[in-house]
Amino acid sequence: MSDRRTAILESAARVIARRGVRGLRVEELAAEANVSKALIYYHFEDRADLLRRTLAYVNNRAERYTTEQPGTARPDRPLRRLERALLLEFQDIPHVRENSTAWGELRASAVFDPELRGELALADVIWVREVADCLGRVQPAAPESALTASAERLTALLEGLSTRWLSDILPLEDARARMRGAIEAEVAHLARHARCPVHRTASALPSSQDLFD
DSSP: OOHHHHHHHHHHHHHHHHHOSTTOOHHHHHHHHTSOHHHHHHHOSSHHHHHHHHHHHHHHHHHHHHSOOOSOSSOOOHHHHHHHHHHTTOOOSHHHHHHHHHHHHHHHHTTTOGGGHHHHHHHHHHHHHHHHHHHHHHSTTSOHHHHHHHHHHHHHHHHHHHHHHHTTSSOHHHHHHHHHHHHHHHHHHHHHHHHSOSOOOGGGSOOHHHHHO
């Protein structure tokens, strides 16, 4: 990817985080990226193309900072790796806050803009699959359907907690504590599935008390 194209995408994420998708204007984006409007139209077919590629950029950037490894020669254990992948979404540093805010704005805009839904659906499938794979390494005997269901609940909860944290409804440490509790509840739930891999009803899902204690 060219430096100019990357600069435009970085700036688009910044403007979306600051003003929302509806507030994204080509004039402001050009000024933010220090490029001409013509260069933006050269790199991107139209506004929809710019939004789709900004979504992919935000998603890729999140993947980079949530898969960073600590400075140690000893590899993380599976549970620790899972915790890191999810808890690193809660960091009070500018580029993480910006990334999470931009992701939330892009997801919200898909309610009104069907053109973004396909990209978001694909990103969700990949994210859930990655979390399910991590859970599978923690509880390898758990059935695939249970791993996927747990991953869907964890990623959905993460997005909700992130929104509350970013809007100052929930303190950062409380959001992280809720996420840790949810991970523990899902891992315990999968352990029960592994011991008794039979069809379970909705009553067997983790309770709200399990998730937030």
